[in-house]
Amino acid sequence: MTPLLDVQHVEVSYNGRAVVHDVSLQLEPGEILGIVGESGSGKSTIIKAAMGLLGNSGAVTRGDIYYKGQNVIDAGADEIRKMRGPAMGMIFQNTGASLCPIRSIGDQLYESISQHEKVSREEVRDRALELFEKMRLNDGDRILDSYPFELSGGMNQRVGIMMAMALKPDLLFADEPTSALDVTVQAQVVKEMMKMRELYHTGIVIVTHNIGVVEYMADRIAVMYQGRLLEHGKTEDIIHHPEEAYTKKLIGSVLRIDRG
Numbered sequence: 001m002t003p004l005l006d007v008q009h010v011e012v013s014y015n016g017r018a019v020v021h022d023v024s025l026q027l028e029p030g031e032i033l034g035i036v037g038e039s040g041s042g043k044s045t046i047i048k049a050a051m052g053l054l055g056n057s058g059a060v061t062r063g064d065i066y067y068k069g070q071n072v073i074d075a076g077a078d079e080i081r082k083m084r085g086p087a088m089g090m091i092f093q094n095t096g097a098s099l100c101p102i103r104s105i106g107d108q109l110y111e112s113i114s115q116h117e118k119v120s121r122e123e124v125r126d127r128a129l130e131l132f133e134k135m136r137l138n139d140g141d142r143i144l145d146s147y148p149f150e151l152s153g154g155m156n157q158r159v160g161i162m163m164a165m166a167l168k169p170d171l172l173f174a175d176e177p178t179s180a181l182d183v184t185v186q187a188q189v190v191k192e193m194m195k196m197r198e199l200y201h202t203g204i205v206i207v208t209h210n211i212g213v214v215e216y217m218a219d220r221i222a223v224m225y226q227g228r229l230l231e232h233g234k235t236e237d238i239i240h241h242p243e244e245a246y247t248k249k250l251i252g253s254v255l256r257i258d259r260g
Contacts, residue, residue: 002069004029004171004203005050012045012054012062018061020227030201034214034235036250037224042248043207046224047173051090052080067171085130086116089169091193093176095160099148106144109163116167124166131162134199154185158192164194170179172196174206178213190217211250217237223247 005027012020020042027033040090048054050065050072065072067099072080084090092098099108110124127149132140135158148156157177158210174193178186190213196202208218214235215220221238222229223246230244242248 001029003027004031004068005162005205006064006066006069006141007046007050008064008066010046010049010065011061012042012049012058013061014054014058018227020049022063023224023228023229024063025139025222025232026203027171027203029203030197032197032204032206032218033222034211034218035205035207035222035224036209036214037213038209040226041224042227043224045227047090047175048204051084051088052077053090082116084171085112085167087169087171089167090171091157091160091164091172091174091177094153094156094180095163096148096151096153097158099156099159101147101149104145104147105151107160109144109166112163113166115234117213127166128162131165134195135162152185154181156190157181157185157189161189161192161196165200165202168200168202170203172202173203174204176208177206178210179208186213193217200246211239211253212229223250 003026004103007025009149010020010023011018022035023046025033030148035046037043049060052072060073085163106125110121113124129140132143137143137158143151143155143159151159178189187224193204194217197204206214208214216226218235220233221235222232223238225243226247231238238247242251
């Protein structure tokens, strides 16, 4: 079976200086991979490279990244833009900051979906309300009519999940989606991402410094340190039998989420 995502010996450089070195990772359809490490370890850079979001100063300088067998490094800018949303979705660290402050959530969602599909505003609204209901949010109409600044940080993150999943991508990237939230809201957001995997068989790559979040969510864990992949394996093996001192240190600071 062709992996959903296949990162092969990737090096990423900014302004000619390598910040990620020889990283190889795979993700199967419906699987969750957690990439953990401290700030500056290169974990977010990997998913930005896959999404074509490295900016003008960044580039993949060695290796390849495949989505369903297609090399995204060789894809043109227009092709990558078309893949974002329907193929690969993204939840950002601070969804509220990435949204336009003077347009309602509903308007921004319609604009996002209408770039990829011919749909009416009513169809988009119905789709969003259905997703909110599956996330056990019963005030979807109020949320869609709100502006980002009228919503809490936790609610904006849940809006981010809904917007990312509205086009039902096969692959979802989540870049530190819970780091700015308090503990109880973190648990809600994590469980809602898990629900999306259950409903749509979505493959998820979650990047975080919190190994407790990936212990709860992930089938496999990759540990990054100073731009290199330290260890990579099944979650239970990494959690219970870590090989690296750095991994043991991360596990020692675990915040566990109750599965109840």
